[in-house]
Amino acid sequence: GGGAALDVAKAIALMATHPGTLFEYEDGRPGARPIDKQVPYWVALPTTAGTGSEVGRSAVISDEETHVKKIVFSPRLLARAVFADPELTLALPAKVTAATGMDALTHCIEAYLAKDYHPICDGIALEGLRLAARALPRCIEAPADIRARSDMMMASMMGAIAFQKGLGLVHSCAHALSTVADLHHGLANGVMIDRALRFNLESSAEKFERMAQVVGLEDESGEGFLGWLGELKARIGIPADLKAAGVDRAALDRLSSLAFQDSCHLNNPRPVREDDFRRIYTEAFAS
Template structure:
């Protein structure tokens, strides 16, 4: 047998009210001047003001410059804000975009050069070799699970291609996962981010890479999300459903250190070319890709069907996915969301170059991606 290496991430404080522990925790570390990194919309909402009310005794500044699919320039602007505030720590507060920026603001603030020089596949990648600011994360959506991830996905400013800074050093020291922070999310955001979480768990489980620890987490994450997502969308104030989705989101992100698949390669392309929300892009592609994957992983589809309580086994898993999407309000083909046929060549090019499909259960060529995108149009 070959020797495999495993590692699991960070300390998590999970449950309603966890956000109220942040101030005491930072003070216990001798920290006084946090920079909150969040997105433009959240910066103006009561949820951030309410969180700040629990940070008594700290000199708090807010960088609310994250929007859309986060870019390298947003990271550099956040680093400038960190320096201007003379901050000693970073609080990431928001969805996946804000947390991805927050993870590497400290890198850009303490290391030379542009953050793009620290992406893993840069030809002259710079090492993260200096101490980083203390970083804690508070997710306000249940989708990416970025709060427990050791990677930051940011887009190039001009091309919008997604690039990845990957290092265990950028992990949050503590995650304060408080489902109360998601109660105000509108149904369409809950649906799209929830499908992101579900996709992470499903694709991780289907990946042929060897990681039984992640397989167990991915299956349980799938079960939890399948049972809770519809309730979270239709009953926004249901705290149990919100808690379950936040847990499923984190489980998906922990599981996908095993790897993902072709759904994510398609979604990354749709984000780069058409600026589609990542969770929505996954939701629009998942049933088309899963239908194509079925013959290559029938036994695993049977397991997924079992944990999702799908009658009739794995062959009915994709119809169940389509019905779930319809019930939570995700409808229409790619064309209904601004994707045009003239986008296809560039979509295929980016998806083919994306790493995620390398661990798809069925090998994917450029011609296959063309058929998948056309099938979802």
């Protein structure tokens, strides 16, 4: 299945051989139980090109009471085999293709921008970006194009491999939106990506220029790259802003608080405060 189904498989595999309850294994939780036993042999068959969970060591599970996403992490959770067959994605509806594709694209971009040092991940992220930039709109406009579907599946896995380096503020914004407004994770990333990444222009100008080169833009500036993201969103049917996505502006304070509490932005190339998140969300509500 998609990322959610694959993460559920990891959680089931974990609990098949470990005592207690799932969230007692939450990553970073004080006194968390250790994942110290082998888990059952399991095989991943991704049916979307988005999260890359099939090559990931984490399960992201929402708490039913708070709706906050929690992470369970261990190398033991890796699938023992992955069958990445792009034919399994040929029948995906356009909206699912677009939302999951924006998740893959965001993984590549944020992994490249993340402040930690990992040039191997940087190279993987840039190639994933190159593939997705060309393939994602093609998957919407010609859904049966097996080459485009294959490139998106590869970009998805590359993004997930690259983000072991870290992510950034776009994911913190998206996680809060999923908690508060129940937005699909990839859709939330897609809505916020050009709005939130503008915050990083002043700290990462050279990297934005490199990304503009990778996707083949004539305008190789950071502004050119953000403009391209906006055009891509419009082309594949991602809402331009939070108002268009149906998010209630009354949730602004809670969104800002939850985004700041999220750990993804700790590896953002520029430090982010809660009032920064509030400003980013405020601008994302504007048409």
